[in-house]
Amino acid sequence: MNRYVVISGCSGGGKSTILAELKRLGYTVIEEPGRRVVSEEMKRGGQALPWINMAAFLRNVIQLAVTDWAKANTANEWIFFDRGVVDAAANLEHITGKPYLTRYGIAHRYYRQVFLTPPWREIYAEDPERRHSFATALAEYDLLVTAYPALNYDIVEIPKINVADRARFILNALSGNLE
Numbered sequence: 397m398n399r400y401v402v403i404s405g406c407s408g409g410g411k412s413t414i415l416a417e418l419k420r421l422g423y424t425v426i427e428e429p430g431r432r433v434v435s436e437e438m439k440r441g442g443q444a445l446p447w448i449n450m451a452a453f454l455r456n457v458i459q460l461a462v463t464d465w466a467k468a469n470t471a472n473e474w475i476f477f478d479r480g481v482v483d484a485a486a487n488l489e490h491i492t493g494k495p496y497l498t499r500y501g502i503a504h505r506y507y508r509q510v511f512l513t514p515p516w517r518e519i520y521a522e523d524p525e526r527r528h529s530f531a532t533a534l535a536e537y538d539l540l541v542t543a544y545p546a547l548n549y550d551i552v553e554i555p556k557i558n559v560a561d562r563a564r565f566i567l568n569a570l571s572g573n574l575e
Contacts, residue, residue, distance in 0.1 A: 400468060400506040401570065402480045403554075404540055407533035409513030410559065415478045417563040426468060428478035429460040450491055457484040458500060465504045474570060480506055486543035487536065501547045510549045511566050512540065516556055 403411050412428065419425040430446075433456045437445050444452035461481040468475050485500040515534050544551055552569055554562050 398505055398507050399472075399474050400465065400477060400480075401474050401509070401511065401566075402477045402482070402506045403511045403513070403566070404479050404483055404544075405511075405513035405554070406515040406537040408530070409516050409533075409537075410554075410562065411478055411513050413559050414513070414554070414562050414566070415476055417559050418476050418566070421563065421567075424469065424473065424475045426464045426475065426477045429457045429464060430479060430484070433457050433460060451488065454484050454488040454491070458488065458496070462500065462504060465506075474507075477506065480504070482506070482510075482543055482547060482549075483540060486539055490539055497543055497546065501543075506549070507570075508548075508550055509552050509569065510544045511552050511554050511569070512537070512544075513554050514556065 403414060405411060412431075415425045415427075430453075433453060434445060436442070437453070437456075443449050444456045446453045458481060461479070461484055464477065465481060468477075481504040482497070482501045485496040488494075489496040515530075515537055517530060541551065552566075554565060557565070
């Protein structure tokens, strides 16, 4: 049984905060590849940044997400991913028109339920590594709502409640599904 659980959705929707709570509860969490790529590119003065070269950025994110996927330990526990291969592949396909989603999304499967944080304007904030607008975040969310079902995932929208309850919501949805 695949125990790789993706938490994705709207940028600034609270994904990283939920994942920090899951980590605090003792679960394995794989940090968002996009944030790691941005951080590394900024440190080295690189150009593979979403506001400079989106395609190069997404290719690097896919490479890192594939590595994360391959290295994750599939012991008898849930492993939570802050985004994943599908997110970057869907975005790269969207901007290039090339079939990245099918190419990477089928080869790198996650658990059938994907948990999405919905757009939540009240908590959205830009920062040095997230420089896009809320409107851009909404467009990205709309893309994911189409991409995941296209690969036969079931979307579960995470309610807009406090972070501990959001983490509990995910764990309750998964309860009984761990063999």
